[in-house]
Amino acid sequence: MDFLNALILLSNFVIVPSITYGSQLALGAIGVTLIYGILRFANFAYGDLMAFGTMCVILFTWLLKSWGVNLGIFPTALLALPFGITLTIIVSLFFDKTVFEYYRNKKSSPVTFIVVSLGIMFVLNAVVRIIIGPNDIVFMDGSRFIISAVDFKEATGLLEGLTIKSTQVITIITTSLTCFLLFNFLNKTKxxxxxxxxxxxxDLALLSGIDPNKIILITWIIASILATIAGTLYGLDKSFKPFTYFNNLLPIFAATIVGGIGNPLGAFYGGFVIAFSEIALTYAYKKFIFYLLPFSSDSTNLIQYISTDYKFAISFAILVVVLIFKPQGIFKGKVI
Amino acid sequence: MFFKANNLSGGYGEVKVIENCNFNVNRGEIVSILGPNGAGKSSAMKAMLGMLKLESGTVVLDEKDISNFNTQDRIKLGISFVPQVNNIFTELTVNENLEMGAFTSSDDIKDKIEEMYDLFPAIKEKKYQFAGELSGGQRQQVAIARALMNNPSILMLDEPTAGVSPVVMQEIFEHIIQIKEKNIAILMVEQNANQALKISDRGYILVTGQNAYHGTGQELLNDPEIRKTFLGG
Structure with a gap:
């Protein structure tokens, strides 16, 4: 019984949140890795592109709600998603045409591209804050829980209740579906x-007659789709705040590099590695240990080794360790 | 002549790498470009492919002046190129490598792929393996097969036998002879001059960016001066 309680506790606070957060990171990391693989630069504007996409979804959600449209138990944001994606694609292509293309034609170095993407990051950053403001916005509606702690406790008689939020399930299903479609696209279509x-x-691609402009266009489209979906899922699960999205750039980059930069499958797994590390290392294990120990302990120690405020430090540490010891990442990406 | 390159001069900035070079090749003919290191062999090939800026000269394919065409447009006209290095997609399977070779063609490529596997049986059993996992000789076969996928009228090879063992070299040359029988014009840059001339119909010897000698394979092989200077006695 105590073992089951410990397991439920861990699922509740570590496993389920990690899979959810990992899915969101994975989608973002695949976007970053695709841009790196095709356009050959690390896009620092990606976090803010996610914020922009989510903002568009929120605006459309509000519009739909003002018309009285909703999806019942599902969040209205899912209905607004295609509109948000479309706007984000337009913005990405706009920046590509007006900014990145110029530097591509000049054959600028990757460092120049990174600085250019930083510039776009600031622009997007400002645009989002001007339109929707810097504050926290909750745009989740529909039913909140699939399994609530109280119901679970009543049904099983356990001391610990398992909570599964509907946003967690939506995140996992949407991510699976998106990745399934994306990997089929990458591996099966011409x-x-x-x-x-x-x-x-x-060089060989050019010699084979592959049109680089078309490849770049499709890359931006896919990256924008992924950014909007990842951002919206994150926003539904937690809340939308532009600064948080900017912050998420670090775990997303860490996931990209852990998986091997330029490798989409690596980025997918990298997202989960980072999410599990962040959440598992910042969790307070006191209660978990209490269930497993044969004797009771009155220790006031929470057995939490790193404060949650430092969760980005974990991403950063993983990033540094991977770059020093295995720069090509777990799944053999390009070495930067 | 099916493919003619006349009076090619060009280089990188101020430095001239090739000067007044002439090459031509007919369908069903193997022509080698030979010469010492730094003679401009690879640059000459790049010039014909539109990858090197020309100061003067014309490139004519099947009576059509393509001197001002960029590389991609030349490829669409049926010129295929196998670079010396990085000539396969290492992260794609052998099958996908061949598919990419036929990227510009819209018709069904299944038959074409089977034709390639008949020509290169060694890579057939590896078709679902990543090309990066193959041996040097097999990689070279994948590279040539990829270039043949878009039904080229002329195949250009930049040192197809660089860095492979003598046995594999013979194998690759035999494949090149088979390709010639498909009525494709073959132009190759080679380091292994002796071996290359044996299978070539004609050869050009470049020295410091200029045509020094030209003749049939046998003529060049038998010329005592050429033997002494370029073929090691």
């Missing part, structure tokens, strides 16, 4: 294969 070919060997 265009997807040509994207992988271009990422692997640009």
């Amino acid at each position: 265009t997807g294969k040509s994207m992988r070919a271009y990422s692997n060997n640009e």
